[in-house]
Amino acid sequence: MGDLSSAFKTALGLILSLDPAVLAIVTLSLRVSLSALVLAALIGLPMGALLAVARFPGRGSVISLINALMGLPPVVAGLLIYLLLSRSGPLGSFGLLFTPSAMIIAQAVLITPILAALTRQVLESMWEEYAEQLRSFGAGPWRAVPTLLWDGRFMLPTVLLAGFGRAAAEVGAVMVVGGNIEGFTRVMTTAIALETSKGDLPLALALGVVLMAIVLGVNALAQGVRGIAARWAG
Amino acid sequence: MRVPDSILPLCTEGLGFSAGGVEILRDISLTMTAGAPTLLIGANGAGKSVLLRLLHGLLKPSAGRVFWSRPPEQAARRQAMVFQRPVLLRRSVLANTLYPMVLANVARGEREARAAEALALVGLADRAADPARKLSVGQQQRLALARAAALQPELLFLDEPSASLDPAATRAVEEIVLKLAARGTKIVMTTHDLGQARRLAGDIIFLHRGSVLEQAQAEAFFQQPASAIARAFLRGELVW
Numbered sequence: 001m002g003d004l005s006s007a008f009k010t011a012l013g014l015i016l017s018l019d020p021a022v023l024a025i026v027t028l029s030l031r032v033s034l035s036a037l038v039l040a041a042l043i044g045l046p047m048g049a050l051l052a053v054a055r056f057p058g059r060g061s062v063i064s065l066i067n068a069l070m071g072l073p074p075v076v077a078g079l080l081i082y083l084l085l086s087r088s089g090p091l092g093s094f095g096l097l098f099t100p101s102a103m104i105i106a107q108a109v110l111i112t113p114i115l116a117a118l119t120r121q122v123l124e125s126m127w128e129e130y131a132e133q134l135r136s137f138g139a140g141p142w143r144a145v146p147t148l149l150w151d152g153r154f155m156l157p158t159v160l161l162a163g164f165g166r167a168a169a170e171v172g173a174v175m176v177v178g179g180n181i182e183g184f185t186r187v188m189t190t191a192i193a194l195e196t197s198k199g200d201l202p203l204a205l206a207l208g209v210v211l212m213a214i215v216l217g218v219n220a221l222a223q224g225v226r227g228i229a230a231r232w233a234g
Numbered sequence: 235m236r237v238p239d240s241i242l243p244l245c246t247e248g249l250g251f252s253a254g255g256v257e258i259l260r261d262i263s264l265t266m267t268a269g270a271p272t273l274l275i276g277a278n279g280a281g282k283s284v285l286l287r288l289l290h291g292l293l294k295p296s297a298g299r300v301f302w303s304r305p306p307e308q309a310a311r312r313q314a315m316v317f318q319r320p321v322l323l324r325r326s327v328l329a330n331t332l333y334p335m336v337l338a339n340v341a342r343g344e345r346e347a348r349a350a351e352a353l354a355l356v357g358l359a360d361r362a363a364d365p366a367r368k369l370s371v372g373q374q375q376r377l378a379l380a381r382a383a384a385l386q387p388e389l390l391f392l393d394e395p396s397a398s399l400d401p402a403a404t405r406a407v408e409e410i411v412l413k414l415a416a417r418g419t420k421i422v423m424t425t426h427d428l429g430q431a432r433r434l435a436g437d438i439i440f441l442h443r444g445s446v447l448e449q450a451q452a453e454a455f456f457q458q459p460a461s462a463i464a465r466a467f468l469r470g471e472l473v474w
Contacts, residue, residue, distance in 0.1 A: 133321035135292055137334040138310060147333075151324040231365070 003201070010202035011209060022203070026210050029187040032100055032174065033167040036107035040163055044112045045156065048119025049148050052127050053141040063120065069113035078176030081106040085177065098179040103187070106173040111163040118159040123148045154229030161222045165215055241302045241309040241388050242420055243267040244289065250297030251284055258284050259444045262298065268388075270436020271411065271421035273452070275428065277473055280441040282424035283318075283393050289422065290315045290391050311338060315391040319398065320378035327353065327369070328362040331381050338385055345384075352384035353377075356410050372403025379410050383419075390414060392423035396430065408433060428468065432456060440464050442473065 014022050051063060083089050085097040085105075096102045126148055134144050149156070171189040178185035180194060188207045195204035249262040259281045266272050274282045287293040289300055291310060302309035314334075323330050331349040340348065353359045356376040361369065366377060375395055382390055392411065396404040411434060415421050425431055431438065435452035440459070447461045459465050467473050 130321055130323075132292060133317065136290065136315045136317075137337045139337050143337065147323070154324070231368075 007201040007205050011206035014202060014206040015209060019206070022206055022210070024183065025186055025188055025191050025207060028100065028185075029168065029189070029211075030214075032103045032187060033107060033164060035104045036111065036167045037160060037164045039104065039108040040112040040115050040167075041160060043108075044115030044163070045119050045149060045159075046145060047112075048116040049123050049145045049152075050141075051116065051120040052123035052148065053131075053144050055141075063117075066113045066117045066120075070117050072110060072113065073172065074110055074170040075172030075176060077110040078106050078173035081109060081173070081177045097177060098181060098185060100178070100185060102177040103174045103185060106177045107167040107170065110170060110173055111167050114166055115159055115163045118162060119152075119156065122155045122159060123152050126152060154225065157225040158222045161218050161225075165218055168211070168214060168218075239304065240268060241304045241312050243303060244389065244422075245301040246289070246298060247301065248298035249285075249288060249295050249300065251281075251288055251293060252296045257444060259288070260297075262446055264439065264446060264449060266420070266422060268418075268420050270452075271415050271423060271434050272437050272439060273431045273435035274422070274424040274439045274441060275426065275431050275467075276441035277467070278426060281444045282426075282441055285441065286315070286391050286393050286422070286424055312388040313391065314382035314385045314387040314389075315393065316375070316378045316382050316395050318394040320374045322366040322369075322374055322377060325366060326362065327358055327364050327366050327377055330366045330377060331384050334381055334385055340385075348384045348386070349380075352380040355383060355413060356380040357406070370403075372399050372406060375399060375403065375407055376410065379407065379414075383410075383414055387419060389420040389422060392421060394424050394426070397426070404430070428470075440467070442467075 051059070051066070081102060082097065084091045085094070085102050086092055087097070096105070127144065130144065130148070130151075134147065139147065169189065171193055174180075174185070174187055175190050175193070178187070178190065180186050180190040186194075188211045192204045192207050192211070195201070195207070244264075244266045246262050246264045249259060249264075250257070251259040262285065274285060276282055284293065288295050290313065291300070291306075292315075304312075323333060325333070328349055331352055332345050335345045335348060350359065350362075353362055356379055358369075358373060358377055358380060361373070366374070369377060379395070395411070396407045399407065408430065411421055411423070415434075421434075423434065425434075432452070438448070438450055438452050438455040439446055440448040440450075440455070440461075442461075442463050448455060448459060448464055450460070455464070456468065459468055463473050
């Protein structure tokens with residue numbers, strides 16, 4: 001017990017004194033996960049919206065596949081990107097392996113299906129409501145995609161935050177493609193795993209506290225956004 | 235009333251519609267000309283709403299055809315429809331009014347003016363900035379009418395626009411419909427409210443079990459309906 005409380009004290013000290021090592025790791029984590037979120041959103045949101053409105057043969061299978069990919073294990077996503085980016089891989093010439101860019105790509109691959117699947121769910125019920133009215137205005141499914149994305153603007157942040165939470169909390173993908181290199185590709189989750197196994201509990205705990213704070217903050221934000229949505233969307 | 239390049243008259247020839255093996259409309263041949271509102275009346279399930287959707291192009295007929303006096307693309311751009319339950323976008327009242335004009339390629343500078351005029355017409359000018367979906371049901375239906383009116387359609391389809399409204403809101407809707415009709419918009423409207431049909435109709439189309447039993451001037455229809463079923467319907471008997 002004494003160990004834990006002294007570790008906790010040291011951890012709080014590290015956070016409150018804005019320890020440069022902790023700060024660098026937190027900053028990189030946020031940079032990687034936010035970049036991955038932007039990348040995934042650019043692909044996942046329109047893809048989800050399109051799946052919500054388009055009717056084509058095989059649509060059911062595509063939706064099932066994307067739903068299944070929501071559960072893609074992070075290490076497997078990491079392995080796939082590793083194979084693509086490794087020296088002998090098809091994208092090896094870019095030299096991205098063990099860089100933050102590789103980590104961004106891996107996390108984006110991990111959460112794009114989550115964003116697409118959740119976006120489809122949210123927008124499909126909206127499309128059922130809008131379809132006839134929009135057709136009356138002369139808007140087909142293609143034109144409906146931007147309309148639905150805009151009208152879902154109070155619900156989609158929750159989707160984005162779910163994706164961000166998943167990206168920020170995963171270890172496996174960034175570990176495999178980033179390599180956990182100190183001062184270069186070490187993020188909160190990989191640092192926590194490493195420091196815990198080394199026995200440096202204060203640093204692990206400090207990062208754990210920051211990670212928890214971020215996750216809680218993200219959830220609070222999601223709650224707030226839902227409140228605004230209730231006011232506007234009805 | 236005839237404009238040289240009008241999309242009217244609207245004609246149908248042997249129009250039929252079936253869904254899931256059930257025949258909902260059969261052999262509908264009608265002509266609707268510019269002028270006073272045409273009211274489609276009949277019992278629930280007579281096929282009024284389906285006929286409106288066929289005319290507006292939301293449903294594909296299983297038989298027969300709809301003819302406009304202009305090419306279909308032109309006709310499509312010069313008609314609008316207001317539904318029984320208005321579907322409002324999750325945007326402000328003003329943005330809802332502007333949206334269909336963007337789709338219809340109305341010039342940017344003209345949209346604001348048309349929207350302001352349409353909102354004033356329905357008495358929502360002071361609500362322009364409010365979230366549309368927070369309006370009362372009656373106000374929502376008025377907004378739906380403003381949105382359609384801003385498109386300045388030559389023909390406006392109304393599907394039971396006041397079916398779920400209280401008498402005051404119904405009256406407001408009827409006043410808007412009469413204003414639109416007075417400025418030359420052809421109204422084609424369904425209702426199961428005979429009082430409303432009497433108040434608004436220039437001519438009546440009486441539907442029964444998917445067929446047109448009568449098309450007549452309103453006055454003549456209400457005084458002397460030709461068919462026994464229409465007579466029973468007007469007496470308030472249950473026909474279906």
